[in-house]
Amino acid sequence: SAVISQKPSRDICQRGTSLTIQCQVDSQVTMMFWYRQQPGQSLTLIATANQGSEATYESGFVIDKFPISRPNLTFSTLTVSNMSPEDSSIYLCSVAEGGSNQPQHFGDGTRLSIL
């Protein structure tokens, strides 16, 4: 299965700033996803990152707050913009080969704390 490198692994940020999280895959993959997971909670899909086009956002998530790039089939970034304490969470990228109904492989996640 694909090896996913996500960074940073953790960060502590000031309110009002922005942070960009990177997700690098060791092979070309069709689908890349970004999730948010509050401690002790389930995963919530933020968006599907589409290569060469705008990301597809889930209800409750907007591009201005969570801009996503996917310049090629092995790399994606998620930016958390104008952060507030409510954005403190774990952010995870995942990949699926062949379609969104295929098994997903996750990065180690980014633990983000906002002061």
Next chain:
Amino acid sequence: GQQVMQIPQYQHVQEGEDFTTYCNSSTTLSNIQWYKQRPGGHPVFLIQLVKSGEVKKQKRLTFQFGEAKKNSSLHITATQTTDVGTYFCLHHNFGNEKLTFGTGTRLTIIP
């Protein structure tokens, strides 16, 4: 919107006892995937079920998809300390391409 509930939310068992988590949906499911997330780790794919009534086994783990494709279960026989973690189901809806994780069941083992 679609909700995928898991029960129980928490389960504490003695080592060697069996464990079962259930995934229930308000709508018919296209397929179900199961993931395990160790404390401090990321979710790891376990299995995918597609057919009505499907049963799959992985060593001590047995996965089942309901006949009506509205529920699924994961059963662990004779739990071991390595089974500790949170087990999530993930539903993919072919109709609207939505991916929905279940609420998760956290398993702790008493040695």
